[in-house]
Amino acid sequence: MAASDPPAQRPAPPSAPAPAPPRAEASRRPWYRQLYVWVLTAIVTGILTGWLWPATGSALEPVGTTFVSAIKMLIAPIVFLTIVGGIGSVDSLGRVGRVGLKSLLYFQAGTLAALLVGLVAVNVFQPGAGVHADPGTLRLTGDAGQYVKEGEAQGWWHFLTDLVPTSVVGAFAEGDILQVIFFSVLFGVALKAVGPVGEPVVDGIHRLSAVVFKILQYVMLAAPVGAFGAMAYTIGTYGISTLTSLGQLIGLFYGTSAFFVVVVLGAITAAIRINIFRLLAYLREEFVLVLGTSSSESALPRLMEKLERLGIRRDIVGLTVPTGYSFNLDGSSIYLSLAAIYIAQATDTPLSIGQQLGLLAIMLLTSKGSGGVTGAGFIALAATLSSVGTVPAAGIMLIFGIDKFMSECRALTNLAGNSVATLVVARWENALDTARVNEVLRTGSSGRQPVRERGRSSDQEEGEDSSDLARVTR
Numbered sequence: 001m002a003a004s005d006p007p008a009q010r011p012a013p014p015s016a017p018a019p020a021p022p023r024a025e026a027s028r029r030p031w032y033r034q035l036y037v038w039v040l041t042a043i044v045t046g047i048l049t050g051w052l053w054p055a056t057g058s059a060l061e062p063v064g065t066t067f068v069s070a071i072k073m074l075i076a077p078i079v080f081l082t083i084v085g086g087i088g089s090v091d092s093l094g095r096v097g098r099v100g101l102k103s104l105l106y107f108q109a110g111t112l113a114a115l116l117v118g119l120v121a122v123n124v125f126q127p128g129a130g131v132h133a134d135p136g137t138l139r140l141t142g143d144a145g146q147y148v149k150e151g152e153a154q155g156w157w158h159f160l161t162d163l164v165p166t167s168v169v170g171a172f173a174e175g176d177i178l179q180v181i182f183f184s185v186l187f188g189v190a191l192k193a194v195g196p197v198g199e200p201v202v203d204g205i206h207r208l209s210a211v212v213f214k215i216l217q218y219v220m221l222a223a224p225v226g227a228f229g230a231m232a233y234t235i236g237t238y239g240i241s242t243l244t245s246l247g248q249l250i251g252l253f254y255g256t257s258a259f260f261v262v263v264v265l266g267a268i269t270a271a272i273r274i275n276i277f278r279l280l281a282y283l284r285e286e287f288v289l290v291l292g293t294s295s296s297e298s299a300l301p302r303l304m305e306k307l308e309r310l311g312i313r314r315d316i317v318g319l320t321v322p323t324g325y326s327f328n329l330d331g332s333s334i335y336l337s338l339a340a341i342y343i344a345q346a347t348d349t350p351l352s353i354g355q356q357l358g359l360l361a362i363m364l365l366t367s368k369g370s371g372g373v374t375g376a377g378f379i380a381l382a383a384t385l386s387s388v389g390t391v392p393a394a395g396i397m398l399i400f401g402i403d404k405f406m407s408e409c410r411a412l413t414n415l416a417g418n419s420v421a422t423l424v425v426a427r428w429e430n431a432l433d434t435a436r437v438n439e440v441l442r443t444g445s446s447g448r449q450p451v452r453e454r455g456r457s458s459d460q461e462e463g464e465d466s467s468d469l470a471r472v473t474r
Contacts (some may be wrong), residue, residue: 003329010428035223036288042228043292049228057236064293065228067083071220071298074212076172078301080184081209084314086201087188095429096189100427103320105130106421111367112283113118113264114417115360116332118337122255123356127248128345133398165256178326185319198205212283216301227292234294234404249399257331265330265420270425273434276420278282278441283419285411292405296411300325311436312404312426320425324418331413332380335406336363339381343395355390 018289050057051338122128163182165171171179191198266276280287283306286299300321307317340359342350364384385393399406424430 003464008345009446012264034285035220036285038224039285039288041228041290042224044268046228046231047235047357048281048338049232049235057232058233061233063229064226064233065221065229067222067229068293068295068298069214070222070226071295071301072175074216074219075297075300075419076175076180077179077212078209078304079177079180079318080172080284081205081212082314082318083181083184083322084188084191085202085205085209086318088191088198088205090192090315093189093192096185096319099319099425100185100323102425103323103421105430106424107324108364109331110328110417111333111419112360112362114260114333114413115337115363115367116306117260117264118256118306119341121252121259121340122338122345125248125250125252126345128342128347131346131398132348132396133346141167142202152427152438156201162425164391173456177322181322213301213305215232217376220302223292224287226298227289230293243277249342250402250405251340253335255408256334256338257409258336260330260418260469261413266417268420268424272403272423272432274437275422278438280416281286281421282441282444283415286415290411290415291408294396294411296325296414303415307419307422310423310440312422313429313431316429316431320422324406324421325414327419328421329410329414333363333367334383335410336367336381339396339399340384340391342382343385343398344391344448347392347395349391351390359391399466 046060047058087093090096110226150300163178163185165176165179168183171183191201261280269276269279283303286303286306289299289302292297304317305319308314308319337360340363341351341356343349362384363380366380381396382393385391386397423432423437427434
């Protein structure tokens with residue numbers, strides 16, 4: 001080549017297309033195109049169907065369960081892709097460890113607060129006083145008996161022993177979130193440790209995430225149908241009259257949960273200068289979906305997506321939200337303390353303050369690791385009562401009939417608690433752009449690119465060149 005010849009230019013490597021700006025929130029769309037409007041309509045229709053035609057409502061169970069199964073089908077892949085993509089993109093593995101440790105510390109504090117709120121409420125209002133149920137006449141039958149057997153065989157360490165899957169395929173096939181998290185963290189750490197060799201894999205993970213979230217959008221089109229079937233089945237099978245038989249306990253549980261969300265979680269968000277009511281409004285579609293399906297898992301993928309849209313780093317969302325679904329169950333914690341003391345009151349079992357605090361200490365352990373498991377609330381309750389032996393485990397038959405109507409409130413409170421937990425951990429990591437969060441909560445759109453570069457805070461990313469952001473797909 002002659003000296004005067006210009007140097008050959010290397011072709012620019014192909015890059016992923018830049019992500020589209022986040023779409024406006026549902027409030028900017030016509031009301032008839034808003035998901036929560038259709039789901040609410042489906043819930044009301046399902047209630048009427050189950051009430052007026054109970055046999056038809058009971059027969060619609062497969063409609064609701066099929067939709068929830070379709071959502072669960074995507075949970076394990078989304079958790080894996082989000083965690084691996086987040087860890088693979090951070091600048092330091094130490095950051096991952098800090099996020100995980102801070103998440104677990106907050107979860108334990110949140111669980112303790114929820115248990116204490118439930119304990120105070122049930123002692124103040126005493127919904128079980130005057131029932132005078134004889135434990136000797138209570139018989140454990142059907143599913144309740146099976147749940148008690150599982151609870152009695154369950155040790156406080158079960159969530160540790162169940163953490164490691166017997167096979168990688170088994171963890172994904174069974175949809176065990178804890179086991180998927182365990183493998184995902186190991187995979188992400190290994191991917192980061194191999195250095196440049198793993199960079200193409202990280203890029204592929206982000207691209208695959210875009211495909212899986214597109215599948216989620218397709219599945220969510222059936223949300224109103226799923227909510228209709230689930231609600232029709234619940235009312236048709238259990239009947240509206242069940243709501244009035246133990247109305248005081250149900251009302252106390254819903255009221256206590258509302259107090260916890262508005263006052264306790266509201267105080268936490270206020271401390272980081274975020275309005276709890278705007279946060280709840282921002283997540284209204286997810287709350288309505290959970291209300292219709294009685295499962296907080298049905299909203300997990302969309303919750304992660306919306307929290308990222310607030311500007312929270314993907315590694316924080318990927319580690320905090322899925323782990324919170326097993327370790328930060330605020331609604332389930334309130335339910336545990338309320339139910340345990342209610343059974344003691346209803347069976348005339350005297351409990352001192354020390355004994356109640358002992359129950360609470362056991363619940364700090366038994367409440368962990370059972371998110372998404374059928375009958376998890378009863379299993380954890382039976383494990384608690386069996387561990388202390390002072391309250392008859394057969395007493396759960398007193399509340400078994402209304403558990404289905406309480407599961408909605410548990411799931412809603414769990415969703416709110418994990419949303420706040422993610423914000424707190426992000427703030428603890430100095431990675432929360434409060435101005436951006438409030439802008440999104442107020443207008444539904446920040447007008448900026450979603451945060452995808454995991455090694456930097458949202459403040460640092462604002463000034464980066466768009467070509468850097470274009471490397472990562474949504």
